Structure formats: C-alpha cells, structure tokens
Amino acid sequence: MFYLLALLVAEPQTYVSPRVSAPVKIDGVIDSQWDQAPWTQDFVDIEGDRKPKPRFRTRAKMMWDAQYFYVAAELVEPHVWGTLTQHDAVIFHDNDFELFVDPNGDSHEYFEFEINALNTGWDLFLPKPYKDGGSADNGWEIPGLRTAVAVRGTLNDARDADAGWSVEIAIPWAAFGSRARMPLPPREGQQWRVNFSRVEWVHEVVAGKYQRVKGKKEDNWVWSPQGKVNMHLPEHWGYVQFGGGAFRPDVTRPIREHLQAYYQQQYDFHQVKKRWATAVELPTALSVSRDSQGWKACEAGWCIRQDALVTPDRAN
Numbered sequence: 672m673f674y675l676l677a678l679l680v681a682e683p684q685t686y687v688s689p690r691v692s693a694p695v696k697i698d699g700v701i702d703s704q705w706d707q708a709p710w711t712q713d714f715v716d717i718e719g720d721r722k723p724k725p726r727f728r729t730r731a732k733m734m735w736d737a738q739y740f741y742v743a744a745e746l747v748e749p750h751v752w753g754t755l756t757q758h759d760a761v762i763f764h765d766n767d768f769e770l771f772v773d774p775n776g777d778s779h780e781y782f783e784f785e786i787n788a789l790n791t792g793w794d795l796f797l798p799k800p801y802k803d804g805g806s807a808d809n810g811w812e813i814p815g816l817r818t819a820v821a822v823r824g825t826l827n828d829a830r831d832a833d834a835g836w837s838v839e840i841a842i843p844w845a846a847f848g849s850r851a852r853m854p855l856p857p858r859e860g861q862q863w864r865v866n867f868s869r870v871e872w873v874h875e876v877v878a879g880k881y882q883r884v885k886g887k888k889e890d891n892w893v894w895s896p897q898g899k900v901n902m903h904l905p906e907h908w909g910y911v912q913f914g915g916g917a918f919r920p921d922v923t924r925p926i927r928e929h930l931q932a933y934y935q936q937q938y939d940f941h942q943v944k945k946r947w948a949t950a951v952e953l954p955t956a957l958s959v960s961r962d963s964q965g966w967k968a969c970e971a972g973w974c975i976r977q978d979a980l981v982t983p984d985r986a987n
Contacts, residue, residue, distance in 0.1 A: 680898035681719055684712055684909035685918045688733040690859070691741070695734065697839045699790075699821030701743045708732040708743075711894050714869060719896035727835070729768075729869045729892055735913055737856055739817075739841040744768050746869060747835040752827050752881035753789040759809050762786065762793040763889070768838050769868040771902060774851040776864045778905045779805075779980045782847065784813070788836045790820040796850065800903040802938075803978040817841040829876040860915025866908035867894040906931050906981075923973060930975040933957055933968050937977065947977065 689707045696704060714729035716722035727747040734741040746768060753765045762785035763769070773781035778800065785793040796811035818840050824833025844855040857863065873887040891900060895909035906927065912918050933955055940948040947965055957968040965977030972984045 680907055681896050683907060683924075684895040685912070685920075686711060686733060686865075686909060687912045687916075687918050688735055688914070690914045691734050691736050694736065694738070695741050695839070695841060697817040697819045697841050699819035699837055699839050701732070701745060701837050701839070705732050705734070705743055708734045711867075714867070714892040714894055715896055717868070717891035717893045717897050717900055717902070719898060725869075725871075725890065725892040727871070729867075731867050731894065733865075733911060735856065737844075739843055740772075740856075742770055742840040742842075742867075743837065744867065744869075745835065745837045749832045749834075750829065750874065750881065751788050751822050751824055751833045751836050752829075752874065753787040753791070754881075755787055755791050756789055758791065759793050759795075760791065762791060763870040764883075765789075765870075766872055767870045769870070769902070770840065771866045771868070771905070771908060772847075773864040773905045773908060774847060774853040776862075776905070777852075777981050779978075780850045780852065781864075781905055782811070782850075783807075784840070784842070786818060786820070786838055786840070788820055788822060788826060790818055790838075792816070792818060797903070799978055799980070800905070802901075802903065805903075813842055813846040815843040815846070827881065829879060829881060857913040860912065860919070862910050862912045862919075862921065864905055864908040865911040866897075866902065866905075868892070868902050906979075926971045926973050927975075927981055929970060930957070930968060930973060930981060931979075933959075934975050934977075934979055937966065941977075 710730045729746050731744040755765050765787040767785050767787045769785045771783050781797050783795050794813045796808040797805050799805035820836055820838050822836045869892045871890040872883045874881050875884050897904050897907045936953055937947055957970050959966055959968045967974050967976045969984050974984050975981050
C-alpha cells in the first residue's frame with residue numbers, strides 16, 4: 672500500500688526561507704517587508720493531483736531571524752467568516768489556516784498551529800502521529816506568539832462578496848524548546864519539515880449568519896500533498912531550508928522512503944492481524960530486529976521502528 676501511496680504523492684515541496692535583518696511588523700498585511708520572500712506554490716488538494724484543483728487560491732511565504740520564524744499566508748475567499756473565539760478551540764471547525772512543523776524530521780515530536788479569520792488560535796504538540804498512538808497535547812503554548820489577520824472585505828457579512836483574508840504569524844524559536852532536538856534558531860542552511868493546510872467548509876446563510884452545511888465534508892488544501900486525507904503524515908511534508916543559498920536536496924530521502932515502505936507493510940499487517948509480521952510473513956532486505964515492543968528496521972545508517980520514529984542508526 673505504501674508503494675502505491677508513494678506513487679500517488681508528489682515530491683515534497685521545497686522552500687528557501689530568507690533571513691531578515693529587521694523585525695517583521697505583524698499586522699496581517701503582506702506588504703513590502705515580505706518582498707524578499709518568494710511565494711510558495713499554490714496549494715493543492717491534500718490527496719494531490721488525483722483530486723480537482725482548489726476553488727480558491729492559497730499561498731504562503733516564510734522568513735526568519737534570530738528571534739522568530741515568520742509565516743504569512745494569503746487566502747482568496749469570497750465569503751470570509753468565523754465563529755470560534757475561544758483560544759485552543761477546535762479551530763478547523765471554522766475555515767482556517769494551519770501550520771505543521773517537525774524540526775528534526777523524525778516524524779515524532781512535531782508542532783501544529785491553527786488560526787481562523789477571527790485571529791483565534793489553537794497551538795498543540797504531538798509526541799507522535801495519531802495513527803501510531805499519539806495524542807494531542809493542548810497544554811503546549813507559544814509564549815510570545817504574535818499573530819494578526821487582515822480581511823479584504825467584511826468579516827461575517829453575507830450581504831457582500833469579499834476578496835479574502837491574509838494572516839501573519841511570528842513564532843519565537845524558544846517556543847519549540849528541547850522538543851525541537853535542533854539548534855534554535857536554526858543554523859544557516861539547516862532544513863526542517865514543514866507543511867501548511869487550509870480547511871474550507873461548504874457554507875450556507877441562515878438568518879443572516881454563516882454556518883457549515885450539515886453532512887458536507889470539508890475541503891483540505893495543502894502546500895505539500897499528503898496522498899490521503901491525513902495531515903499527520905510528516906514524511907510527506909515539505910522541506911524548508913533556512914538561508915544557505917540554493918536548496919540542497921535531502922540525500923537521505925530514498926533511504927527513508929524505503930524504510931517507510933516497510934513500516935507501512937507492517938502497519939497494514941498489524942491492522943488486520945493485531946500483531947507484527949514475522950520475517951517469514953514479511954521478508955525484506957532490511958536489517959530487522961524484534962523485541963517485546965515490536966520491531967526496528969535499519970538500512971544505510973537509518974532506522975525506523977513500529978511507531979514510525981525515524982532516526983540515525985547510532986541513536987537507537
């Protein structure tokens with residue numbers, strides 16, 4: 672199954688984020704201070720090219736300095752609306768913009784932030800993906816977080832058509848703390864795994880107010896496609912390089928994908944049999960060891976284990 676998914680998922684998107692010499696003003700307006708940062712590719716459906724292109728354009732920019740990781744996003748939207756005003760509410764129940772960050776690319780210990788057009792945020796930490804037994808830590812907060820939203824139109828007014836909304840986010844490097852397992856701020860040329868998502872609901876207007884249409888699923892539009900409707904597949908997120916000139920491809924990615932393929936076969940087997948496959952049931956050229964917790968498969972200095980953690984061999 673993983674081999675099929677790999678064929679359906681496009682190459683991860685890449686981006687070189689420029690370092691800025693002056694603090695970025697956070698007011699929601701993507702103005703000239705962002706000129707040195709290129710736009711990402713327009714967002715696509717979370718499943719990739721197999722699905723129709725999004726109805727509305729979404730794109731983002733990234734910059735950084737010694738204090739902050741800066742993100743800006745532009746969302747074309749003819750009807751800008753929002754209902755959630757409580758911090759750490761489930762923000763994707765409104766139309767929203769989402770940021771996912773895995774600093775060291777091991778598919779564990781990653782961070783998520785969601786924001787709606789009312790500038791209401793939800794910050795959470797995932798010790799590992801939900802499919803591998805992870806659960807969200809809503810207690811993780813971002814001290815010093817700065818966000819702003821600018822609406823090009825009228826918020827929550829169904830009587831007119833809007834142009835869209837834009838968001839600016841400044842996350843202090845210190846917020847990632849020891850869980851980043853990477854230097855903070857990043858060193859010039861280092862790469863993190865990052866992705867963005869936009870949730871868009873089909874709406875209706877009832878008594879002059881916007882609301883989701885019952886029974887209609889949301890659209891999920893992303894920067895780097897996931898291959899399935901699941902943002903919690905960090906191995907498919909994009910690469911963000913912090914300065915350092917032209918983007919340098921990750922030479923370890925073929926090895927990681929080979930390990931991920933074996934992981935997916937074991938995962939699928941476990942879903943059916945409720946146990947891990949033996950060497951006879953799932954032969955492989957990888958070096959596989961087993962213990963009471965599960966298994967670990969290694970190749971060319973890299974390993975993956977039963978909960979999808981990917982690490983250099985010496986760390987296991």
